[in-house]
Amino acid sequence: MIFTETKLKGAFLIELEKFEDSRGFFALSWSAEEFARRKLDSELAECNVSRNNRKGTLRGMHYQTHPHGQTKLVRCTMGAIYDVAIDLRASSPTFRQWIGFELSANNHLMLYIPKGFAHGFQTLEDNSEVFYQMSDPYVRNSGRGVRWDDPAFGISWPPGDRIIIDRDKEYPDFKQET
Numbered sequence: 001m002i003f004t005e006t007k008l009k010g011a012f013l014i015e016l017e018k019f020e021d022s023r024g025f026f027a028l029s030w031s032a033e034e035f036a037r038r039k040l041d042s043e044l045a046e047c048n049v050s051r052n053n054r055k056g057t058l059r060g061m062h063y064q065t066h067p068h069g070q071t072k073l074v075r076c077t078m079g080a081i082y083d084v085a086i087d088l089r090a091s092s093p094t095f096r097q098w099i100g101f102e103l104s105a106n107n108h109l110m111l112y113i114p115k116g117f118a119h120g121f122q123t124l125e126d127n128s129e130v131f132y133q134m135s136d137p138y139v140r141n142s143g144r145g146v147r148w149d150d151p152a153f154g155i156s157w158p159p160g161d162r163i164i165i166d167r168d169k170e171y172p173d174f175k176q177e178t
Helices: 032-037
Strands: 002-005 012-015 019-021 024-026 046-052 058-064 072-078 080-087 098-104 110-113 117-123 128-134 143-145
Touching (some): 080 110
Antiparallel strands (some): 072 128, 080 098
């Protein structure tokens, strides 16, 4: 795995190192040892799958409050998504900044998102599937979110119609939550 730190401290774009032959390729996509060596969270408590039938589906921006924060390793295993993370760590020099990357079944990229970040994505193709590895279990009462289009962050999403549930559309402005 090739780890490239993003502009947000602690968040990494990870590229698979493929061993290819006439059959296709083989690649390591998870190693607790590799993550721990880089001082990244190597705990794994849950794995989740998000199936999204339609292009334009937007999920997020979600996070869990302390002490139930979650580190996430996100991959798109079918189709393609535009994956976004926002640094919500008030003490961070990149507080309120965001990153976005295309993750797809074709490019095999993964995004490592540390605790203290909000996460969401928009599907770029019909029938897109997202696989998450989580450091900590989901705790319903700790679940929170920020609005996908909150001007406090200024996220540049791909154009087009969006399919968004009411909960994700109705989060208050971020400055009201601080």
